[in-house]
Amino acid sequence: MNRDSAKPLPYSDERHQAAHQFLVEEAALLDAADYHGWLHLLTDDISYVMPVRVTTARGAGFDSLDGMGHFDEDMYSLRKRVQRLDTEHAWTEDPPSRTRHFVSNVRTFATGEADLVVESALLLFRSRGDTREADLLSAGRTDLLRQTDAGLRLARREINVDESVLRTQNLAVFL
């Protein structure tokens, strides 16, 4: 995702504040399991990817797999995932997980157009039932936020998870 400069916008910049607020509101929707509301925050040409991270030697030049992700989604597949959670048969989320999306380290970059590139850190806490230990997923995210008539919308998201072996039973959740 192209950005104007390596330097993020100052925190006082209204564009940064709007981007930060977008991410916090998005997290609130996800924690409230308002997945249809969440879909409304995405552009129709959304690209939502989460590469598989791997352990490689320093200097190897790569630390994620080529051609394999945990997610590589477009609007069709994201809609299907949300529709599935609407059914009475999505057992892995019934009873639902308790989640909290902690969003921090937000840095906003101008792109030369109205779009913004936003980096953030995400810590996802996920708790299920009463006997299992809770899961934690830590990730960096790089987003492209597009200015639309309806306001900022998410057009691209790359989730850079900080584990090579995920410690959660599945990704029936969004990051």
Added chain:
Amino acid sequence: MIDLPAVLADVGRGMIPAHIYNDQEIFALERDRLFSRAWVFLAHESEIPAPGDYVVRRVLADSFIVVRDESGMVRVMFNMCLHKGMQVCRAEMGNASHFRCPYHAWTYRNDGRLAGLPFHVDAYGGDEGLVRKGQALLPAPSMDSYNGLIFISLRDDAPPLRDWLGDFAFYLDLYTRQSPAGVELRGPQRWRVRANWKIGAENFAGDSYHTPHTHASVVDIGLFREPKASKRKEGALYLAGPGAGTTYKLPPGGSFGEQLRYVGYPDEMVAAMASTWSAGQRGLVEQSGFMVSAATLFPNLSFVHNWPVVDETGAVVPFVSLRQWQPVSERETEVLSWFAVDAAAPAAFKRQSYRAYLMCFGSSGMFEQDDVENWVSITDMAGGSMARRLLLNSRMGLTLGGDPIKPPLATFSGPGVAYQGFGEFNQRHWLSMWSSHLKDGAW
């Protein structure tokens, strides 16, 4: 102490002591008597195409480097330095001409031979104290491959892999040899689930009965046409050699090409399968009218082939996945899940098939999500006291007297034994191999 003969006797009659799905003693026996000898999958040759390419994989606690050496030969070496035992490779993949131990810098060529060590003369008096020649990382006791799938066994005298695969090779080809180019693997996605490793292996071997209910949601949303109970019970279950699997019944009367196009294969891939597969393999699709779906090769490598709807236009695209249930403990399993596709497939098909895989299986797959929920819950319950009083009924398909309710299919274009409809023949087949290993380690 468990009463092993009693446990195995119960397993033998299809009444499974629930605690075997979360039991430290059983897990120790599995380590010592099963994983100490069985052929276990490690990697596919397409993951290490060039000299020096390597991946690091495990068999339980043992870490192995799977590497293509400078001459192009695939080698599997125990990832432990000969001197003080440090892992000589701590990355999980990459390319290296040598592996250098970080501790004292003993350095090995990528064929395992010791290339050098610091101060050989000063520290050891040269070859007088340590003969460098002949020193090499420990090779896997046995190693063999089939269709590029690399397996090792921790026994020195393992039978040839092809002999051991026996009749299952016929089915293995359907997943991993759709053209002379063979299959290429991408991945794996890796994640840990708090479930016993046997549950997934048994499920993929033959549990067509769970599909209509566990996976009802993917039918509800129109992602996959087939799992409805009315269709699923028409499928055949086969058991062959050390493997077993499930199939779906195809629409009646279709030619080989029509059936493969029905599940979404493009014409060039249909042509490749027609010329690559044997008459029997083609007949499974055409005369018998079955398409392979899930399968397990004992002990812990499973396969799946499904054909979901991948876009708004209703296009159906098939995918193949290989997955390994890597035991961590009696109650935790690392899942390694690869996307597999014919290496000669068109690029557009590869892309679509990959997306089909992600929607259905793997860490985010909409089928797999609900499977794992079941397996975690079973494992949780199996660790308590009451589970020691409960025998799980795995006798589906048998009368009380122990005879099959329906006879095997008389005309099934594949080796082994096949039954149409629901039944737990395959899970019992898998468990019988498990029992044979645990009984005395001999099978």
